Amino acid sequence: MAALKPFAMPKWGxxxxxxxVAEWMVQQGTPYEKGALLALIETDKITNEVExxxxxxxxxxxxxxxxxxxxxxxLAIISDGPATDAEVDAFLATFKPADALGSAGRGSxxxxxxxxxxxxxxxxxxxxxxxxxxxxxxxxxxxxxSAIPGSGRNGRISLQDVEQAVRPPKxxxxxxxxxxxxxxxxxxHFYASPLAKRLAHQNGVDLATVTGTGPRGRICKADVLSxxxxxxxxxxxxxxxxVRKVIARRLTEAKQTIPHFYLRSEARVDAxxxxxxxxNLFLGSKASINDFIxxxxxxxxxxxxxxxxxxxxxxxxxxxxxxxxxxxATDRGLVTPIVRGAERLSPxxxxxxxxxxxxxxxxxxxxxxxxxxGSFTVSNLGMFGVDDFDAIINPPQGAILAVGAVRRVWGExxxxxxxxxxxxxxxxxxxxxxxxxxxxxxxxAALKALLEAPERLFPKx
Amino acid sequence: MAQMMMRExxxxxxxxxxxxxxxxxxxxxxxxxxxxxxxxPEAIGGIWSxxxxxxxxxxxxxxxxxxxxESAIIGSAAGAALAGKRPIAELMFADFVGVCMDQIxxxxxxxRYMFGGKSKCPVTIRLVYGAGFNAAxxxxxxxxxxxxxxxxxxxxxxxxxxxxxxxxxQAIRDDDPVLFFEHKALYGMKGEVPEGDYQIPxxxxxxxxxxxxxxxxxCGMMVGVAERAADQLAQEGIGCDVIDMRTTSPLDExxxxxxxxxxxxxxxxDENPPRCSVAxxxxxxxxxxxxxxxxxxxxxxxxxxxxxPFARELESAYIPSxxxxxxxxxxxxAYR
Numbered sequence: 088m089a090a091l092k093p094f095a096m097p098k099w100g101x102x103x104x105x106x107x108v109a110e111w112m113v114q115q116g117t118p119y120e121k122g123a124l125l126a127l128i129e130t131d132k133i134t135n136e137v138e139x140x141x142x143x144x145x146x147x148x149x150x151x152x153x154x155x156x157x158x159x160x161x162l163a164i165i166s167d168g169p170a171t172d173a174e175v176d177a178f179l180a181t182f183k184p185a186d187a188l189g190s191a192g193r194g195s196x197x198x199x200x201x202x203x204x205x206x207x208x209x210x211x212x213x214x215x216x217x218x219x220x221x222x223x224x225x226x227x228x229x230x231x232x233s234a235i236p237g238s239g240r241n242g243r244i245s246l247q248d249v250e251q252a253v254r255p256p257k258x259x260x261x262x263x264x265x266x267x268x269x270x271x272x273x274x275x276h277f278y279a280s281p282l283a284k285r286l287a288h289q290n291g292v293d294l295a296t297v298t299g300t301g302p303r304g305r306i307c308k309a310d311v312l313s314x315x316x317x318x319x320x321x322x323x324x325x326x327x328x329x330v331r332k333v334i335a336r337r338l339t340e341a342k343q344t345i346p347h348f349y350l351r352s353e354a355r356v357d358a359x360x361x362x363x364x365x366x367n368l369f370l371g372s373k374a375s376i377n378d379f380i381x382x383x384x385x386x387x388x389x390x391x392x393x394x395x396x397x398x399x400x401x402x403x404x405x406x407x408x409x410x411x412x413x414x415x416a417t418d419r420g421l422v423t424p425i426v427r428g429a430e431r432l433s434p435x436x437x438x439x440x441x442x443x444x445x446x447x448x449x450x451x452x453x454x455x456x457x458x459x460x461g462s463f464t465v466s467n468l469g470m471f472g473v474d475d476f477d478a479i480i481n482p483p484q485g486a487i488l489a490v491g492a493v494r495r496v497w498g499e500x501x502x503x504x505x506x507x508x509x510x511x512x513x514x515x516x517x518x519x520x521x522x523x524x525x526x527x528x529x530x531x532a533a534l535k536a537l538l539e540a541p542e543r544l545f546p547k548x
Numbered sequence: 549m550a551q552m553m554m555r556e557x558x559x560x561x562x563x564x565x566x567x568x569x570x571x572x573x574x575x576x577x578x579x580x581x582x583x584x585x586x587x588x589p590e591a592i593g594g595i596w597s598x599x600x601x602x603x604x605x606x607x608x609x610x611x612x613x614x615x616x617x618e619s620a621i622i623g624s625a626a627g628a629a630l631a632g633k634r635p636i637a638e639l640m641f642a643d644f645v646g647v648c649m650d651q652i653x654x655x656x657x658x659x660r661y662m663f664g665g666k667s668k669c670p671v672t673i674r675l676v677y678g679a680g681f682n683a684a685x686x687x688x689x690x691x692x693x694x695x696x697x698x699x700x701x702x703x704x705x706x707x708x709x710x711x712x713x714x715x716x717x718q719a720i721r722d723d724d725p726v727l728f729f730e731h732k733a734l735y736g737m738k739g740e741v742p743e744g745d746y747q748i749p750x751x752x753x754x755x756x757x758x759x760x761x762x763x764x765x766x767c768g769m770m771v772g773v774a775e776r777a778a779d780q781l782a783q784e785g786i787g788c789d790v791i792d793m794r795t796t797s798p799l800d801e802x803x804x805x806x807x808x809x810x811x812x813x814x815x816x817x818d819e820n821p822p823r824c825s826v827a828x829x830x831x832x833x834x835x836x837x838x839x840x841x842x843x844x845x846x847x848x849x850x851x852x853x854x855x856x857p858f859a860r861e862l863e864s865a866y867i868p869s870x871x872x873x874x875x876x877x878x879x880x881x882a883y884r
Binding site: 251261262264268271281282 | 749751752753755756757758759761778779782783784785786787788789790791800802803806807810881882883884
């Protein structure tokens with residue numbers, strides 16, 4: 088007798104109500120060691136690995152990969168050794184999800200298990216005409232075979248009969264009378280297949296104009312299709328995946344409910360570019376302009392703490408540290424993992440942290456903690472050649488900074504002469520419920536001052 | 549278009565073809581007069597009345613009343629065909645095809661092949677088949693399945709007077725041997741028949757009913773059975789695509805597969821017993837070529853594996869009927 092226990096949909100955060108089984112990493116019935124990767128589970132924001140807490144095996148996998156289940160739903164049955172079907176079925180029958188959401192058992196009905204077995208199903212009498220395999224299945228599932236009409240020789244019940252009996256019935260076909268008149272009887276004298284005639288009738292093709300290429304010169308489906316005017320190519324329809332749906336829902340909510348306003352400014356970054364070149368050379372780092380901007384943003388947020396906020400209903404949360412979400416484009420969509428305490432990190436350290444997050448994001452392996460929280464977002468499209476854009480606030484944060492490309496601009500210098508200089512433009516989108524124009528302006532002024540005096544971006548020695 | 553019975557359509561087709569082509573001749577038992585007469589006012593023109601008046605019009609050299617010997621009928625027809633004639637041989641009961649099987653199977657079917665295409669054997673053999681006349685096991689069988697399995701033969705089963713005309717014209721003009729199966733119970737069937745020259749190419753199934761839920765594949769006498777089943781099921785909202793194969797060899801696979809790919813469910817109705825029947829052959833073809841399209845195992849509605857019973861009650865239980873087809877349709881629809 089194997090010891091069985093449930094593997095249910097975990098709950099990783101207070102907001103998590105459901106998760107998707109992205110992939111089963113072990114097969115049913117194959118033993119695994121402690122720490123083995125059992126499954127990948129996706130939530131709104133992340134894909135997490137579920138590791139085995141103890142050696143064992145999955146006696147039965149209940150949840151299908153790709154399906155979404157409420158928290159607490161039974162996903163699989165863990166066993167410490169080989170378990171019989173009857174044991175597993177009995178366990179299934181008694182399993183009650185621990186979760187209080189009331190989302191009992193498995194979500195969808197189409198893959199629902201067959202009629203639940205009685206705890207101790209009576210053995211089928213010996214004199215019933217039933218094949219051995221059918222008997223085994225019927226006993227394991229507790230199926231009443233007296234109700235099954237046998238399709239085998241002399242009414243013997245076959246495995247297929249039992250399998251049919253335990254499957255849920257298909258929706259019945261039928262209802263209002265239909266017409267079975269052949270609508271194209273008038274074109275019956277053409278040597279064409281019924282499908283070709285049907286298509287010709289539906290699409291108004293004159294079969295007299297079609298040359299048959301089928302057997303013995305018969306007009307077939309392909310002949311009619313090729314004689315039809317090519318239909319205009321329709322759009323390719325792709326349903327939104329999980330990540331895209333979350334992006335869509337959150338951004339719609341943000342743009343519709345947050346009173347955005349926008350402040351634009353630009354900074355001269357010749358000194359910053361030179362500083363970055365030297366720093367990367369001396370420190371052997373690969374910090375990007377954006378890493379410097381994240382660092383500058385962090386310092387500016389500490390300087391103007393009224394911009395370092397989250398908005399929760401009627402409450403404004405002020406943060407002591409600058410936890411900056413960095414917008415990243417991945418194949419799976421936009422993600423905004425967080426560089427925490429960026430005000431304490433050198434540009435080099437920001438670069439390392441950002442790089443690590445980007446690698447995880449591209450693999451779809453960001454953890455919940457790496458996505459949760461943050462008081463401010465930096466979104467940079469400069470590397471794509473965008474000069475200037477307005478970003479949508481990432482709720483519940485109070486503001487987002489949109490950074491454009493470095494441009495070479497002719498400008499007046501301190502001595503009154505003219506020269507080319509490098510500039511970066513940015514737009515600050517603010518939630519007016521928490522941040523007023525003057526506060527946003529102070530933040531931008533602080534940011535600009537930091538970027539134009541880049542030595543301040545390095546911690547004092 | 550003229551209204552006529554299938555026996556009239558067949559007679560008129562033979563008459564028209566014999567007028568058109570002097571090489572056509574007819575052989576069979578009792579085809580001239582019947583009851584031992586040599587024609588004249590009391591002649592009934594064969595017990596099926598499919599040769600009435602032909603003797604008077606075409607004479608003893610083209611309408612030949614034979615002894616009761618199927619091997620003589622088919623053997624002479626084969627020789628005449630090799631010598632350049634176009635004989636139409638009649639087997640009063642298809643059941644006795646066994647008597648002349650060597651002539652059909654080893655000779656007629658093989659000539660073109662064995663002589664490297666240099667000879668042809670344009671024989672049309674008309675076989676009267678089928679149950680429903682309380683005619684007992686030796687006069688009621690549907691032997692077309694056995695003959696469909698033989699390479700070198702074309703097997704044709706008209707299900708309406710119009711098809712009888714179109715297919716018989718094609719059979720007579722075909723340069724290869726054709727077995728033309730006429731069901732006793734269809735001789736009295738009335739229908740519109742196109743006037744003038746009318747030919748239906750072989751291997752060209754007819755769509756009898758058009759529906760999207762279940763495909764019913766059938767031929768000959770069983771077409772009417774399937775039609776009645778389809779019409780009744782249509783009242784319940786179940787649409788059946790009824791396909792009349794018309795010729796079981798060559799078989800219009802495309803028409804069948806096209807339909808099965810749409811419906812995914814198929815019922816095969818055949819008057820033969822189930823083993824090695826046309827139904828089992830077509831079911832195998834569908835399983836082989838449209839497996840992915842199938843939503844349920846193909847169901848066969850055939851006669852049981854038994855001789856045709858003599859007793860009326862047993863005989864009517866033996867023949868596939870519309871209620872049996874309806875049951876089969878419900879079964880494929882209920883499959884889960």
